[in-house]
Amino acid sequence: MRLARGHVLIGINDEALLAGARDVQSALADALTAHGLADEIEIIETGDLGATGQGVVLSVYPDGVMYVNVSVGDVEEVVTEHLLKGRPVERLRLVGHLEAAPARAHKRIVLENCGVIDPHSLEQAIAVGAYAAMAKIVEKEIAPHDVIDIVKESGLRGRGGAGFPTGLKWSFTAKGEQVYIICNADEGEPGTFKDRLILEGDPHRLIEGMMIAGYAVGASKGYVYVRGEYALSIERMQTAIDAAREAGLLGERIFESEFDFDIEIKKGAGAYVCGEETSLIESIEGKRGYPRLKPPYPGAVGLWDKPTVVNNVETLANVPPIVLHGAEWFRSYGTETCPGTKVYTILGHVEKPGLIEAEMGTSLRTIIDEYGGGVKDDKAFKGALIGGAAGAFVCPDCLDKPMDFDGLKELSAVLGSGAILVLNEDASIVDMLDGILSFFRHESCGQCAPCRGGTRALKAIMDRIRDGQGQSGDLDRMVEIATSMQAMSLCPLGQSAILPITSAFQHFRPEFEALIT
């Protein structure tokens, strides 16, 4: 095998492709050849490098220099100055917290390989430890129930939004001839794209997570349900599955054990509600994505009426390191009740929007200032919407509270999917809430009346208020409708409309009252 003295990582994701990453990549390859460096410097195509909104991003190793907004015209200079003469091109360098590979100072568990390896390469994944946890299970003959115990002890909680303990979910899964594992990659919560970047950046981590989950609950078949819009995720995941199958890491008798496991991708077709686990199951069965009445839960009656575990992408991506390093190791990060890290997408009025991973319990202030580079253009922080449309608004008073599933509950907010939309002093909460209510009206699946009618009524009142036709008592009426929806809707979609409404009124009520004369 040829050994290169240096590597240039180029982050390929949808955003980089928009910015012309392919052209930069081929220009770079040409320039390396032209300068006789083709054998010395290797170009590695990788996932997101953690500098969202900064065009084409290159990361040069072993120097640990990161370049942003690189265009074809810059390539020659990077090659001659930096790669040939060893002088980094200062004007292209990313300065600030992301210097020397994204957030190296901060602990990364889930994203540790994203932007470091070529997601198309099984060899590179293995070189950074992929499938070592599964190998450990087989080698040390760790029994399925012991794997469940490790995950239980680790305190890992579902990262899809609800925060249900993962080990407990696995232990509730009924035994059966056929059990299924489903990885929920139907990421639709507005402002969330963490799962996309895990799928694109480290697909083998996910395969291993599903494999371990399958081993723990006795499932031999797994599905990854990816939303239809995520073309690149589907392509990379398929490449990874094919490579793993070819190498005998998926299929029969994994690591020469008695354990068989295989994975198939299912492509969604545009329905937010399919992120709800029972809707997702219906969708895989080829039906309308109507949520089922629970109980019975999927752990008892799931896909094709068989016991089924549905876990989020980020949750499963946490499993291999937990098995490899142990529950104690995992508990050394995060908080007592929510160990580990959380992947956030930080967006809106911040200097550096993007994907970050922070320990559970990190305050919103730290996330905005240290990871997000502060509020954009030195404006004042007005508030934030945390958790997407089904999330809640928080105000400046919440800036220093530790953020985890429980800490936010105390603030009547939720961590949800981990989307943080930062709003500056100029943002209109009325407009934001209106957008959220349009979203709910559009995405209500129409199966149950409280949600179908409620989402329409809420949007109608909102329209009336914005048109200056609001009536006194309208705000209370909205809370009343949302409260009934919370009590009577069949699934979390209708149940969660209340959160953005009450939190908006709690912190920013005068803005709404000003419109009602």
Next chain:
Amino acid sequence: MKELLERYPASTEYLLDMLHDLQDAEPKNYLTPQALRAVAEYLSIPLSDVVSTATFYTMYSLKPRGTHVIRLCESPPCQLVGAETLLDILAKHLNVGVGETTEDGAFTLETASCLGVCGVAPAMMIDEELYGNLTAARVVEVVEDVRRRDETG
């Protein structure tokens, strides 16, 4: 059509995949009545079941659409940075409302819930292509670029 379907086992598990493929194969980007019937026959299920599934998901259309489908993201992160104005500009430029197709059959204007590329908001998709960091000028430019590409082949 038969060829497309036979790539999958005759199980409803593959219904969504079949609908995706059939729609992609149709120049007008929609599921024709013949396509829906073919799926029903192949899976030996009632036509109403196929239609029921097809009408639930926003990515499928049972009406003919333009050669290109524009899907402008209207979720809060995009809205915060001006997606609403962009929709008006596009609607005016193309002279259509949301869900409608231009007279020349080139474009259908649709809105979409979060496309998951919020880092470059506001964003839209034209067919499978993503466009981000949109502005009033750029959104028109992108559409015209696509139109030009069609004309010059």
